[in-house]
Amino acid sequence: MAFGNLTDLLLLGRESDLRSERGVSCDGELPAPSEPGLVERAVKARAALGERAMILGHHYQRDEVIAFADITGDSFKLAQAAASNPEAELIIFCGVHFMAESADILTSSTQKVILPDLAAGCSMADMAGAQQVAEAWAHFQKLGIATRTIPITYMNSTAAIKSFTGEKGGAVCTSSNAQRAMRWAFERGEKIFFLPDQHLGRNTAILHLGLTTDDCVVWNPWKPQGGLTDQALLDAKVILWRGHCSVHARFSRQNVDEVRAKLAGVQVLVHPECKNEVVMAADVVGSTETIIKTVSESPAGSKWAIGTELNLVQRLARANPDKEIVFLDKTVCYCSTMNRIDLPHLVWAMENLAAGRLLNQISVEERTANFARVALERMLALP
Numbered sequence: 333m334a335f336g337n338l339t340d341l342l343l344l345g346r347e348s349d350l351r352s353e354r355g356v357s358c359d360g361e362l363p364a365p366s367e368p369g370l371v372e373r374a375v376k377a378r379a380a381l382g383e384r385a386m387i388l389g390h391h392y393q394r395d396e397v398i399a400f401a402d403i404t405g406d407s408f409k410l411a412q413a414a415a416s417n418p419e420a421e422l423i424i425f426c427g428v429h430f431m432a433e434s435a436d437i438l439t440s441s442t443q444k445v446i447l448p449d450l451a452a453g454c455s456m457a458d459m460a461g462a463q464q465v466a467e468a469w470a471h472f473q474k475l476g477i478a479t480r481t482i483p484i485t486y487m488n489s490t491a492a493i494k495s496f497t498g499e500k501g502g503a504v505c506t507s508s509n510a511q512r513a514m515r516w517a518f519e520r521g522e523k524i525f526f527l528p529d530q531h532l533g534r535n536t537a538i539l540h541l542g543l544t545t546d547d548c549v550v551w552n553p554w555k556p557q558g559g560l561t562d563q564a565l566l567d568a569k570v571i572l573w574r575g576h577c578s579v580h581a582r583f584s585r586q587n588v589d590e591v592r593a594k595l596a597g598v599q600v601l602v603h604p605e606c607k608n609e610v611v612m613a614a615d616v617v618g619s620t621e622t623i624i625k626t627v628s629e630s631p632a633g634s635k636w637a638i639g640t641e642l643n644l645v646q647r648l649a650r651a652n653p654d655k656e657i658v659f660l661d662k663t664v665c666y667c668s669t670m671n672r673i674d675l676p677h678l679v680w681a682m683e684n685l686a687a688g689r690l691l692n693q694i695s696v697e698e699r700t701a702n703f704a705r706v707a708l709e710r711m712l713a714l715p
Contacts, residue, residue, distance in 0.1 A: 338362060341649055343637070344590055344662035355455025355578035357668035362642060366396055366675040374400055374675060377682035385685065386420035387678075388413055388435070390427040391620050392641040392667050396675040397426050406620035407431055407487040408506035414438050414445075415712065422446060422685055425694070426673045428454045432694040433491040434504075437701045438708060445694045446685065448677035453669050454488055459575035460528035462492040464553040468573075469500065472525070475562055481571070482517035485527040485707065486510075488577070493527055495700040498707030505711060507532060507604050507619035511540040512714045514570075523568065528575030535604045535611045537570050545608070550574050579667050580605035583639040587660050588613040591637040600660065601626060602639035610639060620644065627652055642666045 338361075339346065348360035378387075378400055388410045389401025398404055403413045407427070414423055414435035423445045425432040429452060436445040472478040483502035485493050494504055501520065505513035514536055517524045526533030530550055537543040547569040551558035554574075558565075565571065583606050591598055599615040601623055611617050616626055620640065627636055632654040638645045639660035649657040684691050696704065 338646060338664070341642075341645060341657065341659040342662070342664065343594055343658040344587065344660075347663045349663050349665070352582075352663075352665065353455070353578050355667065355669055356582065356665050357671070358582075358663050358665040360664045362646070362664070362666055363394060363671055363674065365394075370675045370679050371396075374679045374682065377679060377686050380686035381422065381682060384420070385422040385424055385682075386413075386417055387424045388426060390431065390670065391624070391644045391647075392670045393426050393673060394643055394671060395647065397673055397678055398647070400678060401426060406506065406508065407434075408508045408619070409621060411435065411438060411487065411506075411708065412712065418443070424448065424678070424681060424685075426678065428452045428457075428669055429694070430454055430457045430488060430490055433696050434487065434494070434704075434708060436694050436696050437491065437494075437705050444690060446681055446690075447673075447692050447694050448681040449672045449674075450692055451669070452672040455578045455669065456486075456488045456528055456575050457490050457493075460485075460489060460493050460573055461553070462490070462496065465493060465496055465527065465573075468525075468551055468553065468558060469496075471557060472565070472571075475565055477523060477565060480521050481523040481525050482521035483525040483527065484510075484513050484517050484533075486529045486532055489528050491696045491700050491704050494704035494707045496703070497527070498703035498705070498710070502707060503710035503714070504707045508621060509711065509714055510536040510604070513711060514541060516710075516714060524570045525573075526570055527573040529577060529605055530572040530574055531576055531581065531607055531611075532604050533570060533572045534608055535606075535617070538608065539604075539611070539617065543569055548572055577605040579641050579665060580639070581607060582663065582665055583607070583610050583660055585609040585613055587639070587662070588637075590662075591658065591660060595635055595637065595656070595658065598635040598637050598656075598658070600637045600639070602660065606639055614639070624648065627655065627657065630655060641670070643671070 349358035
């Protein structure tokens with residue numbers, strides 16, 4: 333099916349949700365393109381920076397930003413790119429704050445990481461505060477399970493949480509390697525403390541590690557003792573933090589059932605940050621890179637309902653006009669914090685850098701960076 337516009341993706345309808353939680357905008361439309369004249373300024377500024385700069389663009393960015401990215405990818409691929417390009421003096425990170433922190437941690441002291449809009453955060457990362465996590469760990473110590481528990485933190489976490497993870501013997505993971513990271517952890521301990529996305533942790537445990545929902549408990553930092561009994565913590569194999577992605581948690585089993593009823597032969601492809609009920613009803617579950625690869629390598633005429641961020645779904649539809657691609661929701665939502673990195677912010681950052689003005693640099697405090705680096709390097713060394 334040739335892709336015309338956003339409406340072509342919206343098989344289930346075009347609704348809005350003005351009461352949506354922080355981190356996601358559900359106003360029925362994707363953001364409008366920026367002023368066309370900015371493209372010429374962006375081209376000029378990029379040329380002025382030359383090989384001094386490298387622009388990293390996350391898949392959820394809008395098209396006008398991706399057009400200037402030297403490397404596009406999910407958080408895992410971009411972390412690798414940051415670590416493997418020491419010749420780039422300036423790394424302009426078109427993503428969100430925790431990604432830029434990871435880039436700063438993995439790069440050398442001579443490199444500078446720039447985030448075009450400092451307000452580009454992540455609601456999931458903000459769901460796990462350092463003090464809250466420390467309090468949970470203190471309870472594990474009191475209960476006598478800390479020495480048998482290995483923390484695994486998702487890339488979508490603050491540098492402070494990555495640092496905690498490294499200091500306590502754990503590793504970072506992404507949706508691409510969560511299975512490998514959790515297997516690694518179980519080789520070193522009896523339990524996993526998985527932060528901050530409960531859905532990725534649960535789905536990985538059930539789909540790939542042979543565990544059940546009964547093996548997983550959820551620690552709620554807003555309740556005394558995480559809302560759990562001591563016995564529940566003693567029995568659990570995976571202790572999940574009560575966090576989630578504001579975008580992916582919106583998809584429901586009802587969405588899956590409705591799209592199957594409306595489009596015969598459709599295959600449902602979702603990200604593992606979705607709820608377990610959605611993942612178990614899907615045909616294919618995978619990271620952002622897996623979603624792209626699956627659609628790109630599927631035969632002409634394939635039909636896909638995709639449960640991930642809308643900018644990426646729209647880009648996949650444009651890149652695969654011989655396939656029928658629809659969005660797995662009736663509400664038009666996108667990651668609002670990721671979309672704060674628009675062309676005006678990118679142009680502003682590049683023009684200032686080209687003029688010798690260093691701004692919006694992301695710099696992680698040394699001790700925090702040291703232990704966070706340990707956790708990230710453990711991830712990068714996973715077999």
